[in-house]
Amino acid sequence: MVDVSEVVSPRIVVAAAIIMDGRVLAGERAAEPVTLAGMWEFPGGKVEPGETEPEALERECREELGVAVDVGRRVGADAPIQPGRSVLRVYTAVLRHPASPSARQHRQLRWLSAAELATVPWLHSDATVLPAIATLLLAAQCDAAAGINSWLPGRVPRPGAGDQPRSR
Template sequence: MRTERANESGQTERRDPKVVVGAAIIADGRVLACARSAPPEVAGMWEFPGGKVEPGESETAALVRECAEELAVRVEIGDRVGRNVRMAHGRSVLKVYAARLLHGDRPKALEHSALRWLSAAELDTVTWLPADAPIVAALRPLLAAD
């Protein structure tokens, strides 16, 4: 899953794609969906909260940090949900993990325009970002089992 790119001297460099992590926060048979507020071309589309893994940071640590920054919640990270999803012309890969809220925390829309808790039957009632859409099918059995 490496990408290739020519450097200044014309030689090909191989680079691993940047990892972006998302949290499928599940509670009471529903998953948290977050509406993007920016950039304009994706504003109003829905995603799982998360973001880029920083150098030296584990994927799960990045998710814990991103959920605190974006939603003001503490989470416990569980198993992967779905497959890796290539993004940004192959320069990034999205990995989504199941998560649960800790200590009765309630998400706040600090960086999103809206938050919604969706049941399995409601997953198709929002327009998901293209990278998040493939994860939705993998979520259905998890929501039914919760």
């Protein structure tokens, strides 16, 4: 029998799929740990005790990129980073102010279109949400052409899209 007091929930790691002009921001990992250097990921990090997931994501974007973001909805399912120990949760996000993110903790940053997502080597956990990100990017391009941004946090959805606008 398993002692419930010994069961530990996996650590939550959050990442931002920051979307702008039909592209998503991705960062190339720097040197640490060596085994992950050169791999690509969405910016983010661990949720600290007492933080909500959106609060953690806002903090991580300030620390890693020097920008403020508005956090949107979840993308995809939990992606295991270390099975049983940590999982990745990806959220859409938009820049709160017209600012350029800076690579404070990444080797480099790139804005990738849906067609460019497969041109960089992704961390396995981040790669699991790429199909959903590609769909969002294509929808964002179509919506932008029509002058609407239903996928953004707090925006009015397309008629018939079934989404409800988020209140601020």
